[in-house]
Amino acid sequence: AQSVAQPEDQVNVAEGNPLTVKCTYSVSGNPYLFWYVQYPNRGLQFLLKYITGDNLVKGSYGFEAEFNKSQTSFHLKKPSALVSDSALYFCAVRDSGYSTLTFGKGTMLLVSP
Amino acid sequence: NAGVTQTPKFRILKIGQSMTLQCTQDMNHNYMYWYRQDPGMGLKLIYYSVGAGITDKGEVPNGYNVSRSTTEDFPLRLELAAPSQTSVYFCASRTGTDYRDEQFFGPGTRLTVL
Numbered sequence: 001a002q003s004v005a006q007p008e009d010q011v012n013v014a015e016g017n018p019l020t021v022k023c024t025y026s027v028s029g030n031p032y033l034f035w036y037v038q039y040p041n042r043g044l045q046f047l048l049k050y051i052t053g054d055n056l057v058k059g060s061y062g063f064e065a066e067f068n069k070s071q072t073s074f075h076l077k078k079p080s081a082l083v084s085d086s087a088l089y090f091c092a093v094r095d096s097g098y099s100t101l102t103f104g105k106g107t108m109l110l111v112s113p
Numbered sequence: 114n115a116g117v118t119q120t121p122k123f124r125i126l127k128i129g130q131s132m133t134l135q136c137t138q139d140m141n142h143n144y145m146y147w148y149r150q151d152p153g154m155g156l157k158l159i160y161y162s163v164g165a166g167i168t169d170k171g172e173v174p175n176g177y178n179v180s181r182s183t184t185e186d187f188p189l190r191l192e193l194a195a196p197s198q199t200s201v202y203f204c205a206s207r208t209g210t211d212y213r214d215e216q217f218f219g220p221g222t223r224l225t226v227l
Contacts, residue, residue, distance in 0.1 A: 043117075043218035044203065044205075045218070051212075090155065099161065099163055099209075100161055100171065103155045105154060
């Protein structure tokens with residue numbers, strides 16, 4: 001079975017400050033991990049993914065994520081937040097051998113000017 | 114490339130009515146998915162397909178049906194609409210030929226059942 005948890009419903013950060021959105025996962029095989037962003041009244045957009053290799057993954061719009069196998073975490077980060085980063089962020093996991101993704105409940109990121 | 118398209122964008126149904134949500138992708142992707150999104154609940158998988166003629170149930174299939182007669186199209190059918198089916202529905206696709214590939218999402222259909 002595969003599962004993912006996003007422990008924070010909402011993250012508030014001031015523009016220019018670093019941001020972190022947390023994600024932990026559970027799989028029985030090798031994890032394939034993804035972050036998606038959803039702007040209001042839009043579909044989900046792919047941000048970045050971890051498949052194998054380097055634990056620090058870089059993605060779109062200056063976002064990056066750090067894979068930590070011992071802590072089963074895949075936190076999303078950005079060094080300097082923008083107001084335009086305000087959106088709903090989803091972490092997702094696919095266990096090796098599975099065809100489907102399991103999504104977290106989402107974390108609303110609010111960046112204040 | 115239009116990507117993944119969904120119609121309609123919005124729909125209001127009465128209890129007991131039926132409708133089909135359309136989903137089309139022009140990327141020649143093998144895998145297609147239907148999700149529903151409810152506030153605070155994330156995305157729940159309804160049905161998915163790994164190729165034309167092959168479909169399988171997801172986490173919340175009750176009250177829905179799907180078919181996949183072509184690679185491009187993956188319609189979702191609601192037979193007897195219920196208020197519990199009020200939600201935003203997203204269709205997604207991925208190539209399926211590479212275990213590393215990500216899903217591409219359509220813009221969604223907002224459905225209200227009254």
